[in-house]
Amino acid sequence: MWKILHRIAKTGIVSEPSPALDDGGAECTQIGAELLTILGRALTIREVDAGSCNGCELEIHALNNPYYNLEGYGIKFVASPRHADMLLVTGPVSRHMAFALRRTWEATPDPKLVVAVGDCGRDGGPFGEGYASLGGVDKVIPVDVVVSGCPPRPVELLRGILAAVRRRSP
Amino acid sequence: MNIAALASVSLQRQSSALRVWRGSCQADVWLAAAREVAEGGGRLVSLWGCDRRDGAGSGHFIVSAALATGDGLLCLELPLTADNLIYPDLTPHFACAPRLQRTIYEMLGLDAEGATDFRFWLNHGDWPGDYFPLRREASAREDLSGHEVVDYPFIAVEGDGVHEIPVGPVHAGIIEPGHFRFSIVGEKILRLEERLGYKHKGIDKRFETMPPLQGHRLAGRVSGDTTVAYAWAYCMALESATGIEVPRRALALRALMLERERIANHLGDLGALGNDAAFALGLAQFMRLKEDWLRLNDRLFGHRLMMDCVVPGGTEADLDAEGVVALLAQCNAIECEVRALRDLYDEHAGLQDRFIACGRVTPKLAARLGLTGMAGRASGIAVDLRADFPVPPYADPEVRMATHRNGDVAARVIVRFDEIVESLRLIRHWAAALPEGPIRAEMACPQAGFGIGWVEGWRGEVMVALEIDCGRIRRCHCHDPSWQNWPVLEHAVIGDIVPDFPLINKSFNLSYAGHDR
């Protein structure tokens, strides 16, 4: 047990900003603060993988690491669309996932936000459209904000989430 | 290549450092060779079909089997005549064959004679069953709307107190989509049946529209977490088809990136495994290390996951002296941290209680089912392309393969820890002595050719078979080791309880995207 405590103490708090990191650390903190001002409450996000290569998922996972400290700003990934304010959707929408995506969107309470992630979420990206790929997320559900990139970096994802929240703030 | 059944077949050795032979034969010889490989302890790496008809009434459909033997890889082609589109069923010899064969039917309408499972696998009913996307006449632009998803006939388990739990395709987390059907009694799993294919995007068809010199970008997106392995395998195939030599510096950089990809994934999964066993500290610590790791990727190679960093003829980015220093310093720092975390994991009774004996695949079962890659090595299957068929720079230094015999979650955790340390050793070795010279050879697009790439990705062996005709990609088949391991997961969970499924699943961490393609 004391080894665990030792490790916690030794690691300290790594959440950005940290002067040594030139990776938009300060920007993350600022985005977080702004989110908090606009929303004034927690933001809950349901992630839906509608056919990605799983690269975008890796970066969305990274958002949850201690550097970005997402939960510290009250942004939380939830397990059910019924608990979500926002859908974060990756991938070109595969024909097989269109139905599940639409159902997830319908299950999300209004007013809901949709952020399409990655070049694939934007327009199908490298997979384009074909017999099994429908292309961008907006082919199936309405999209508020697109975050381009392949995959977008975590800080770009944060910017996209903020942009979507701003759109809906009075 | 020493296979008695192939005595009368002329085999051609691929022009690359890779030990790959290729030949064409008739059905009886094809089957006999496959049987002989299976009996000799070899494995089926992949099975795929191709439409080589030329539109003018000649040419054939081909079914190709890539068989791994003690000598290397044997790519054996079986041409089918137009009036008889069947080939022998390989199920009796290789457990991974059925799903591959079902897919060959869906893509090309070629039937495995003697097979018993005719359920559609990648086609969920969204397009007609007689629409074969990889046939030449299919454009992938047809209007296929109006088709309803059909119910999938899962195999039902009956008995007192048995009930079913359907899970997915959308899961309660940031996870790829797939469906799992559990038959359970109480909490105990009697049977698991997977249904995959939700992410099928038609990548194979998409390749036909790509210029060959651009194909590595699409290959690198078959499974994002394995992008370096796929891009390298694609480039290897293209470079063998062209016969060009890749500069030594580029090869060292590629291997360095491949090992960095292996470490990144192991770091992420070790954290997630801690988390799935309610040890949140493990997740936070490993995610922190992984973030450091990805940031250095970004700084050195221009991309956090190193997508598009391996390119035909070499690599996109070079390492300068300063980069080497940063890289070596990070290797040392991470090694210290990983060793400390390993101690924590080892001594944590609660974690070990969840890991040990959970999701067990015995060496015997693993051999019978053809478990491959990292998970295979944790079940006593000592196969690792980096050690078995090393291509430069892998023979120097030799890779010390990590293996274990227990085949449970704990064993897969141990193998991952061992592989991190070994990959760090390799990276340090190469980085300290990078060969001088260019990082890219000039490459012109070949008019025609065939090549195979075969790379030990972090999950297992990734294979790319590339066929170029008239300067265009006729067929590019990308194989993910998840094809072999998904069916084994169905066995690994039998007798365990449902709440352990996420833990067991994570310990394999198979690719949905790589499988569904």
Ligand code: SF4
């Ligand atoms: S945008 Fe790029 S990383 Fe994201 S799913 Fe598409 S190919 Fe993968």
